[in-house]
Amino acid sequence: KRKEDYKLRELRIFLRDICRKLASNRRFYKFTKPVDLEEVTDYLEIIKQPMDLETMMTKVDMHKYNCAKEFLDDVDLICANALEYNPDKTSSDKQIRHEACSLRDHAHALIDVEMDSDFELECQEIARRR
Numbered sequence: 001k002r003k004e005d006y007k008l009r010e011l012r013i014f015l016r017d018i019c020r021k022l023a024s025n026r027r028f029y030k031f032t033k034p035v036d037l038e039e040v041t042d043y044l045e046i047i048k049q050p051m052d053l054e055t056m057m058t059k060v061d062m063h064k065y066n067c068a069k070e071f072l073d074d075v076d077l078i079c080a081n082a083l084e085y086n087p088d089k090t091s092s093d094k095q096i097r098h099e100a101c102s103l104r105d106h107a108h109a110l111i112d113v114e115m116d117s118d119f120e121l122e123c124q125e126i127a128r129r130r
């Protein structure tokens with residue numbers, strides 16, 4: 001195995017831990033699974049690229065993320081989708097938008113606190129080469 005494969009394995013272990021922490025926080029329950037298209041029947045008319053935390057965990061296992069930035073881009077996508085699909089002044093729309101912004105900020109904060117910035121820069125170098 002190449003040296004960079006060991007770095008990517010360390011990245012996967014780290015991202016699984018971040019994903020588990022986010023998915024186990026009750027505030028983020030609505031983002032843990034794909035939006036149920038039987039329940040939310042017009043969802044795909046509005047949201048062209050659905051994303052959720054369970055899908056992200058699967059993407060980690062399938063080596064789809066080569067750096068933390070790519071992982072955070074998918075968290076930002078979960079948040080952007082929720083803001084786009086739930087834009088109204090109703091309390092339920094306001095609540096899910098608040099939960100979505102909280103998910104995004106928690107994910108970025110977890111990465112900033114727990115991730116060595118030089119390690120992320122090395123991973124971004126690997127991502128650029130692939």
Ligand SMILES: Cc1noc(C)c1-c1cc(NS(=O)(=O)c2ccccc2)cc(C(=O)O)c1
Binds near residue numbers: 085
């Ligand atoms: C996410 C999301 N984005 O737009 C909307 C609208 C939601 C969303 C989706 C669901 N129902 S769901 O079956 O798709 C589901 C349940 C549990 C975990 C993940 C998804 C419920 C709610 C709610 O407010 O209760 C909100």
